[in-house]
Amino acid sequence: MALWLAVAALGFAVLFNVPKRTLIAIALLSSLGGSCKLILMNFDFHIVIATFFGALLIGVLSIPIAHNKHATPLVFSIPAVIPMIPGAFAYKSMLGFIQLTGNINQTAYDLALNQTISNGIKAAFILLALTAGVSFPMLISRKESVKTMKLS
């Protein structure tokens, strides 16, 4: 699984045209964050919370790596979190919406409505957790780096 997470992240890294020296770090970060999410989910954490911590791990680790490799943290964290996007949930909820527009009987409609809303909300919250997890470390560390700049 970790291998496939890394491959997915590398694909997006190449699409976003990142510097060559950062590719290995992106692959590692992505497999670490994704594995963190999968392990947490194995321990019965909710998928939203697991995703948040996975993204947070990527966000936190991207800052020291960015200092080390001389690139902005953004370069590492965005391709690395992309494998965690809730593509399947978004797809299912879209299928559900299409189903709801059709002529179906009451019980089938109720069932479809339940599933569609559940999938859609899951997709939205996972996306929110993902972006929040990645941006918080960047926002916190920025203030610190400004302070050290003024001190030196």
Add this chain to the structure above:
Amino acid sequence: MKQPKQNTVVSDCLLEIGSLLMGSGASTNRIKVTIERIAETLGYETEILVTHKTVLLLLKNKKTGKVFNRFKKTAPHGANFKLVSGISKMSWKVVEEQWTTDQVNQEIMRLQKATRYPFLLTLFMVGLADAAFCRLFGGAYVDMTIAFTATCIAFYFRHLLLKKQFNFYLCTTIVSFTSCLIAGLAVYLNIGVQPNLAFATCVLFLIPGIPLINSFTDLIDGNVTNGLVRGINAMLIAFSIALGMLGSMYIYNF
């Protein structure tokens, strides 16, 4: 009469940096910080307004106290992280080595010429990425092959369309439609173990990852207007993808 000339050169240089950064996907705060850092070294005070389409700059000469206004259209939007990290690296060098405007201009020219990855490699990697997505969602190797093929063809198509400078959202819709049409064929003929997974994952290379994350960062940073614009942009792209999928679904009558 030499003063205005210098102002023009410096503001052109700074605006070029802002425009390039906005175009290649940097967050608003980073653009502001970078420009202020460089301007400080060159001996100017700046106030800057960055929006999605334009960058507005106010230069203030520290000695004479005169102000100078200029604005510039942003570079066409397209992710290019090599440029973002290159400019960020340069901004530190500017401070440490006390560069002049000419040096900065030369470095920007060099960075702009920096090569992208070869197209075939990008195509192959993006195809593999979508195949990997298919695997992560629980697809078998056959499904991965389907996703890979659909993505590669659609990505090539996207390359052609973007070259002709189509409307970006329309382009996204058409590409997502093409991709789904190819993967949908597998679902229709029932090839593979779970072909609907390939159908779901073959459009994932279009997702607006950078606008989404930048939107959130900008919103939290207090650049609410920019955050909203980026968010709406991301939502429009997502909507375009969904529209393309919907079209191919109706053709195959799923």
